Amino acid sequence: MIDDKRGDEALPTDRQSRQTAAIVGPGSIGGTIAAWLAASDAISVTLCVRTPFDRLVVETPTTRLDVAPRQISRPDAAQPVDWVLIATKTYDVAGTAAWLAQLVGRETRVAVLQNGVEHVRRFADHVPSDRLLPVMVDIPAERDAPGRIRQRRRGTMEVPAGSAGHAFAALFERAEIDVSESSDFVTAIWQKLCVNSAGAVSVLSNEPGGVARREPAAEIMRALIRECIAVGRAEGAVLDDSLIESVVQRYRDAPADSVNSMLADRRASRPMEWDARNGVVGRLGKKHGIATPVSDTVAGLLATIDESARSKR
Ligand SMILES: NC(=O)c1ccc[n+]([C@@H]2O[C@H](COP(=O)([O-])OP(=O)(O)OC[C@H]3O[C@@H](n4cnc5c(N)ncnc54)[C@H](OP(=O)(O)O)[C@@H]3O)[C@@H](O)[C@H]2O)c1
Incomplete structure (x- = not known):
């Protein structure tokens, strides 16, 4: 286990002024999202992993993303961030509780990037519902090995319209992932x-x-x-x-x-x-x-x- 592995995209010196995001579960979806965010330099990214890996490499339809954001594998090494992006499978929610306890501060928003219709209900015991942002993900991606992902085509995500959805969409302005804000999520x-x-x-x-x-x-x-x-x-x-x-x-x-x-x-x-x-x-x-x-x-x-x-x- 590692507790704080700085990669070559470790936190920049202007950390104070930059938004921060923790991706819990950087598998096919979490890894793809994390790579696009890190590559576009939109936000300072930390990967919260269960299985550590060296670099995060995503073959996308247009380019090869090869990044190494900060990586932690123990919740006690985590600190509150502006955004938590949860991308575990739906049956792995219980395992995210220890991460959320450390990562969620007074202003933190938690985006749930999972399938199904119960994004908010699933996390209701761990995070106040008004901080949760459900995200519908349509990004075909497969993981060949930890940190090695193939994104099959350009991805889209949909979020409920509103200030949280708008702020989430803004994170992806420089990524090749289209985020739409829905009035009927x-x-x-x-x-x-x-x-x-x-x-x-x-x-x-x-x-x-x-x-x-x-x-x-x-x-x-x-x-x-x-x-x-x-x-x-x-x-x-x-x-x-x-x-x-x-x-x-x-x-x-x-x-x-x-x-x-x-x-x-x-x-x-x-x-x-x-x-x-x-x-x-x-x-x-x-x-x-x-x-x-x-x-x-x-x-x-x-x-x-x-x-x-x-x-x-
Ligand atoms: N893949 C797609 O094309 C796709 C498309 C649309 C929607 N979705 C939905 O997106 C969600 C994520 O799916 P996925 O395909 O990305 O799954 P995945 O490839 O299996 O990735 C899940 C990740 O969560 C990690 N994880 C599990 N428990 C953890 C914990 N306690 N702490 C830290 N990390 C933990 C796993 O770690 P390990 O490395 O140890 O396994 C893995 O990296 C699902 O709800 C899925 O239905 C997927």
Whole structure:
């Protein structure tokens, strides 16, 4: 373990006047974001890592980013910053608590860069909700090894409109990542959940996204999306029924061999984000008295696969 590893982009002398950011979980997404922020010199970046690495190298569609921001692997080496960017998987929230206890000061804002619709709820026990900024991320990125990432295409992020969202977007003005401020963020994240929840069919069949071209698989996708729409509407999202066919079509139009991240996790026997992507539909459905039998069955099967992979790890 290292406690304070200064890289060649260690804190500059004008630290007092510069904004500071800590990226908790610099994996595929956190590492990509951190590299763009460090390379654009928008803010002083510290990486809060579980597995240390030397340099952060990201192959992007336009350039190769090679940076070495300050890196710490122990929460007790952390200090309050202006921004904390959380980019762990959704099932790793508990592990971020010790970081947050050190990094969050009176003025700190915490951006949650994760999938699902529960960004704020997930961190409610650790950070006051008015400091939390949910971020919807659309940046296809894969990690080959700690600190070695491939970004597949130009990325976008979406945040709720408002002063925190605006300040977050400003951090990326010089990065090749487009951040948009949404006046209906709830709808945006539920639209994405419709896509992600349908992806479970690929995971359960152990087939790439092209499986959507087969009608029986597409029918299960439609049922999952229908339930997701019903629960999303009860949560305040504006979701049109046309989403059902457009999501299925999106899977059919994608390269037949595309592997979603949960299928990649299944194949590598890593934990899966099944609860944030499928379990949530049933959990929130129950709250509104909406039956979600297909989502419940799918979540149960994914949980079973996850559990047996865990017992073999
Ligand atoms: N990848 C994509 O294309 C993509 C696209 C859109 C949205 N997302 C969402 O973005 C989120 C992050 O996904 P990802 O693909 O970036 O995951 P990832 O590559 O697995 O990265 C997660 C990182 O969190 C680190 N971590 C876990 N617990 C930690 C702790 N206690 N302290 C410090 N670091 C910790 C992991 O460390 P180790 O190095 O030790 O594993 C890893 O570096 C997920 O919710 C995912 O669904 C991903």
